[in-house]
Amino acid sequence: AASNWDETEVGLYSTGLGFGTRASANMSFADGYYTAANTYAGFSIGRYNVGAEGTSTAWTPADPLFEVGNGTSNANRNNAFTIRKDGRVGIHDATPDYLLDIENPGLSMRSIYVNHDNTASSSTMYGLYVNADNTAANSGASYGAYFDMTNNNDDSYGQYSLAYSDSTDGSPAFAVRSFVDNDNGSGAAYALYGSASGTTTGPKYAGYFSGNVYTTASYLPSDAMLKTAIRPASTSTTDRLLQLPVSEFEYLRSQYAHMNLPGGQHTGLLAQDVEALFPELVHDAVQPATTPEERRDGAPAGEDVHFKAVDYTRLVPHLIKAL
Incomplete structure (x- = not known):
């Protein structure tokens, strides 16, 4: 049970089970080893969860609703899984900012791995399908998927896609297939946008393709506004x-x-x-x-x-x- 049965350890109509647990907020529940439920109607299990301090007597959307702790000590508290009261979910992230927020704390593992075997079915297969609808009166940008990758030691992939086709009927295989239909005035539309920059002295590619590339049109920047020191070519080559x-x-x-x-x-x-x-x-x-x-x-x-x-x-x- 909780170490001390008083209002600092167990709130109104709250429950603390296990060892060293604390359910200090009203209507809260804590179970396991040194877990803490410090927000109204919060639920904590595992061991040494973060136990974020929040509102203990009223529902606050940004407060955690459910915490699964996997910390190692009181000085090293951590959440393996967090659900906020506004529905945002964090994996290895105790304060998720997005509907699904995944932090990889230096683990040698994939953050998300999807293995979808559709060899026994003739239906369309999607390893990942994203439909982002921003048709409402919203002037903000829309991203079906947004990747931000930083890596100082090895190869970095914001997105890594493979497509294998063993079909005998000639069906195509797409590692990445993008389509954009922009009916919003004169705004630009990009089915796929790539940018490569940085201080590295090695090659930088916004797109690198090992194989044939087909395009119905291609352009290079040639506007005079982008150039300086313009002069006639001085010598014949x-x-x-x-x-x-x-x-x-x-x-x-x-x-x-x-x-x-x-x-x-x-x-x-x-x-x-x-x-x-x-x-x-x-x-x-x-x-x-x-x-x-x-x-x-x-x-x-x-x-x-x-x-x-x-x-x-x-x-x-x-x-x-x-x-």
Whole structure:
């Protein structure tokens, strides 16, 4: 039972069971080992829960309603699970700000893992389905899913998606499929938006694709308002263009299988040749290693591949200048 049967340990119509528990708020319940229920109608179990201080005599939406403690001592209290009175839920988060708030306290584990096996059914399968409706008079932004990832030691994935299709009827497989329909005046619509920045000296990609990319249109920023020190190109690059050797080649597809390099005969440029004449058009790139989830049927692991890439688009102005 509670250590002391008085109003500081057990509130009106409240219950304290177990050892060292405290149900100090009215209508509260505490059970387990050194648990505390300090808010009106609060319910606490486990051991050494946070026991947040709140309103003890009235219902307050931001107060915890249910706490499952997994702390180790009075100085190290923690909640494995928390439900607030306004319905917000926290996993390893005693003060959730969202309907579901998950904090991973340095554990080597997935925060959310969904394994949906639909091999025995012909119905549509969703590992995760999000429908965000912001059609009400709301000027705020809408996110079906919002990811914010910070990692100082290893690869970081705000979202990591895999799609395997063993279908024999030609059905497509989508790791990510996005659709946006914006009927709100002249506002922009982004089915998928990516931004990559930071102080790292390594490559930064807002989007990286190992395989074919199809688009009905593509654009590059060319507005004069975005540029400075604008002046006519001072010299012709015809001589350098004529020195560029054009080669025929095939890609080493089996050696770099996880890069999904195109097959067949190709005609093009070698990055090393371009770099010698137009160094500004060549960039260092990295193909990331495959993860265990990406390797099927015992396929060998693909390591990081560091290679040189050519910006063919920036070669076009040199061709125009040479005309």
